[in-house]
Amino acid sequence: MRKIGVAALVLLMIGAVVFASGRPETGRDGITLMQNKPEIDAMLQDYGQVWSDSSGIGITIKSVGGSSGTSLGQQLRADYTAGEMPDIFIIAGIEDYREWESLILDLSGEKWVADTSVAFTVDGKVYGFPVAIEGWGMAYNGDILKAAGVDPASLTSYGAYKTAFQKIDGMKDKLGLDSVVSMAASADMGWVTAHHNFNSLLSNGLPYGDMSVVKDLQNGKVDQNRLQQYADWVELLFTYADQTVLTTGNYDAQVGAFATEKAAFLHQGNWVDPNMDAAGATFPMAFAPHGSLKQVTDGIFVSAPSFYVINAESKNVAAAKQFLNDMVYTNAGQNFMVKEAGMLPAFSNITLKPAGQLSQSVQKWSSAGKVYSWNQYQFSGEFRDQVLAPIYNQFATKQISKSEFVQAMTRAFENRKN
């Protein structure tokens, strides 16, 4: 009798383990969405629940990314090989598109295409739904600049920045600052230098969508004049940055220095709004242009950095399309995008305004048409992370001089393999 009891218990335990991983029933087939902004994961999960309830379709939301752990691209590759490709996922640009080209559905006939100007298109066909508008420039602390007597509207060229930095640097103690600008160039912050700062070289001062500098560099032709001015700008940022944050600081250290008013400028974008909110930073802040050229460059870098795309092999394409549509045309969707996730919507029919100061600043520059494009994704991730980022790091840790930096960058473009 006892043996039967034990056997039954063992079977029960095995059964519990085996069936514990089953999916809950959702009525109609559910869809899976995978995205790469962990900072909005909680809000997205809530919205997913709301959408599920109203549409009757289950949705599973997975957020991958952040500074450590797998990135979205790696997770997608793993899931694709496992046969678990999500129904909706994110691509950042043309490189990612080519990775997944045979899987991405043509969305040219969707309703939202008419309401946005930044959808991801290839050869005239729309493939990507813009997640949000994002932008970066030099974020500045309005109070500190006023106390130092620097007019943010004048910060539009290298010369203006040099004067301003020198002035603020001389008043560091009086203003309670550790450094003028919070800049990071360590190994795991290579994206700040080799993606964002690098873009100043590619598009600052050029009309929106102009690819002339990009094409030249891709063909190995380096405009030494432009590169030299850019190197001066990089040197300026590195010289007036907090050396600890610059050489060994992580994201929290860099953003934290600005949020706690230890630095007057921050080299990041409007995605730090939630961080500012969490740190309780209420001082006035906005964006000023990058001063990477001697000429006046009156604009900041604005674009839609990532796009939702639909998996063409998904079993529930209609539900995925409905999810994207509902995000633009229902109150719940608009509320999620703008109010809860704090993102700038890329759609002209949405009238809500985000709460973050930096997002509002991006919106101001964008409405005034003073925008420059994001061209860094025209170069592969490997080139930016493995070839350019170490060069910036060596320059920041003073292992190479400015002229060696220029030489190393030139060589990198001339010897670029991909």
Add this chain to the structure above:
Amino acid sequence: MNRFHRNNVTFWVFLAPVLFAFVMVVAIPFVIGGFYSFTDWNATARAGQGLKFVGLHNFTRSFQDPSFLYSFIITTIYTLVNVVVINVLAIVLALAVTSKLRFRNLYRMGFFVPYLIGGLILGYLWQFVFNNAIPAIGNALPFLSTLANPENLMLRHVDTSIIALVIVGSWQYAGYIMMIYVAAIEGVPTELYEAAQIDGASGWQKFRGITVPMIAQAFTITMFLTLVNSFKQFDVNYSLTAGGPATSFMGKSIYGTELLAMNIYKVAFVGNDLAAGQARAVVFFVVIVVFSLVQVSINKKKELEL
């Protein structure tokens, strides 16, 4: 079913799950990966994707890559230093814990706890210590003010970053290796020590003459473990230095503390070149096998048969 038969079945029933997991997760991917390293495999849905056989191209390209060669050198250096530091530390701790020290059982548990903390968390903990805590001490104590200078941060230079990696690596593994030594030391018969005591041997002579030869078997195991674990180090590397400060090697700017496992990871996943990463992983495997075979055969010769 006679007793022999039943024991055999029991044996296989208990072994089956682990064997199944090993075959599925280690053995089969290893073979498949070996095959892929000779192709241009990439696990994505590019247009026009097919599998093309490229022979030894991935291998030759890897050996021409400065960052791969540099990773080899830096990993070898790191392994040598790490093995020595961990084992010395572990033996010292093992001797302390098997002596008549008070609270020795508490120490035994305490030294072992770091091993239970995952590598990623360890890396971030120590990153905070090196980047924030040590400069804070420098700010607080005037005679240690050099510590507060950003130029003197350990993670700012390649050589001190390697030392930092060794510190964290030994903090993580010393307790685990200590346990192995403790088990071995406790297996040495006490009559030998008593006899030596009567003959007037000093502590050091007792250690060199009795303890070391008797625990030679433990040396084989610990050397092997520390060698292989140091060579394969990844999560502490990733979280503590993320490849570390950049340096110049063979005329190219590369990351200075990028150990081999991280180099393979970066090539495969950051560089989107899974086949090249796989080729490097095969080379990695061959090197580890050769090193550990050499090490084990040397150690085995010195073992005493009781």
